[in-house]
Amino acid sequence: MTSAITPVQALQWTGTHLAVLDQRLLPEQLVYKNYNNAKGVADAITTMQVRGAPAIGIAAAYGVALAVFQHYQHSPKEWQQKVAEDIALLASSRPTAVNLFWALELMTTLLAQPLNDPIEATITLAKKIHSDDIAANLTMGELGADLLTGAKGLMTHCNAGALATGGYGTALGVIRSICLRQAMTIYMGETRPWLQGARLTAWELAQEGIPASLIADSAAAWLMKSGAIEWIVVGADRITARGDVANKIGTYSLAVLAKQHGVKLMVVAPTSTIDWSIENGEAIAIEQRSAHELLPNYYQHEGSFITAWNPVFDVTPAELITAIVTERGVVLNPTLQSLQGLKNEIL
Numbered sequence: 001m002t003s004a005i006t007p008v009q010a011l012q013w014t015g016t017h018l019a020v021l022d023q024r025l026l027p028e029q030l031v032y033k034n035y036n037n038a039k040g041v042a043d044a045i046t047t048m049q050v051r052g053a054p055a056i057g058i059a060a061a062y063g064v065a066l067a068v069f070q071h072y073q074h075s076p077k078e079w080q081q082k083v084a085e086d087i088a089l090l091a092s093s094r095p096t097a098v099n100l101f102w103a104l105e106l107m108t109t110l111l112a113q114p115l116n117d118p119i120e121a122t123i124t125l126a127k128k129i130h131s132d133d134i135a136a137n138l139t140m141g142e143l144g145a146d147l148l149t150g151a152k153g154l155m156t157h158c159n160a161g162a163l164a165t166g167g168y169g170t171a172l173g174v175i176r177s178i179c180l181r182q183a184m185t186i187y188m189g190e191t192r193p194w195l196q197g198a199r200l201t202a203w204e205l206a207q208e209g210i211p212a213s214l215i216a217d218s219a220a221a222w223l224m225k226s227g228a229i230e231w232i233v234v235g236a237d238r239i240t241a242r243g244d245v246a247n248k249i250g251t252y253s254l255a256v257l258a259k260q261h262g263v264k265l266m267v268v269a270p271t272s273t274i275d276w277s278i279e280n281g282e283a284i285a286i287e288q289r290s291a292h293e294l295l296p297n298y299y300q301h302e303g304s305f306i307t308a309w310n311p312v313f314d315v316t317p318a319e320l321i322t323a324i325v326t327e328r329g330v331v332l333n334p335t336l337q338s339l340q341g342l343k344n345e346i347l
């Protein structure tokens with residue numbers, strides 16, 4: 001049974017700084033780093049101190065507020081040009097999570113208006129993006145838990161929890177919510193090579209006293225074959241207009257396996273993760289990270305014959321997805337048409 005512990009905050013606005021929980025150090029160390037400029041925030045995103053699509057978007061929004069804070073005071077004549085440069089820097093921090101570009105677009109649109117107090121206005125909008133995300137997570141938690149009612153087991157992949165969002169989580173928010181209602185057997189994949197499952201999801205669940213079992217990523221097929229799970233529940237980095245979903249590498253494998261074994265696939269993401277400008281998932285930029293993240297040290301020398309191919313996301317076609325859960329409602333068997341209902345409500 002869960003306790004009423006408030007989930008961890010990956011990002012905290014202090015009034016003058018953004019405090020970022022360095023997720024590279026979890027679960028052994030809980031260390032916050034303070035950033036007072038956009039460059040620091042962009043670096044925190046690129047180096048995975050903060051990660052997870054919604055959290056990246058929120059951090060970037062605060063990064064813009066910090067840019068305005070810095071340049072409006074110190075470069076009154078050219079502050080807008082300098083803020084635009086910082087926004088471009090933030091946009092280059094990671095390519096796949098559309099929440100980053102969504103948040104930067106909101107901040108850019110705000111800054112295009114005449115503002116009495118640009119510092120106050122940008123801080124207020126960044127805080128709203130943050131609090132709206134938490135509210136969306138709580139709504140999705142309930143909607144997703146409704147779908148899970150009566151199920152006995154599920155598996156999640158990567159970390160789509162409080163650490164990856166404004167708080168509470170998307171996929172992990174649904175898991176939090178269902179565990180408040182009924183017993184559920186939970187499995188999580190390690191999520192190589194960064195081990196977001198083994199380090200981060202395991203830690204979040206342990207914090208709240210939710211029992212869960214870790215599996216090697218390669219054990220997923222056998223787990224499904226055992227009949228222990230009815231659902232896979234994951235987050236998303238970008239969802240296209242027809243419902244193709246980019247998410248952590250390995251999600252596509254799970255989706256293919258799920259089809260073979262009659263397991264259902266739930267994708268939980270706020271509408272800020274939907275990229276209406278792209279219809280087909282093939283158009284999504286998939287981040288390739290350094291071979292160093294994957295290669296054993298033994299092979300990391302000049303002239304080594306062994307390198308690594310390290311895409312960190314993949315795309316699951318809509319046809320393999322049972323349900324997309326957003327704060328605006330649930331879309332079953334997503335298609336271009338069925339997702340349109342969510343678009344119409346966009347602010």
Ligand code: MRU
Pocket residue numbers: 051052053054097157158159160161164165169170171196234235236237247248249312
């Ligand atoms: O590389 P990461 O750790 O940023 O990847 C995160 C994921 O793939 C998550 O599943 C996704 O961003 C959703 S987080 C609510």
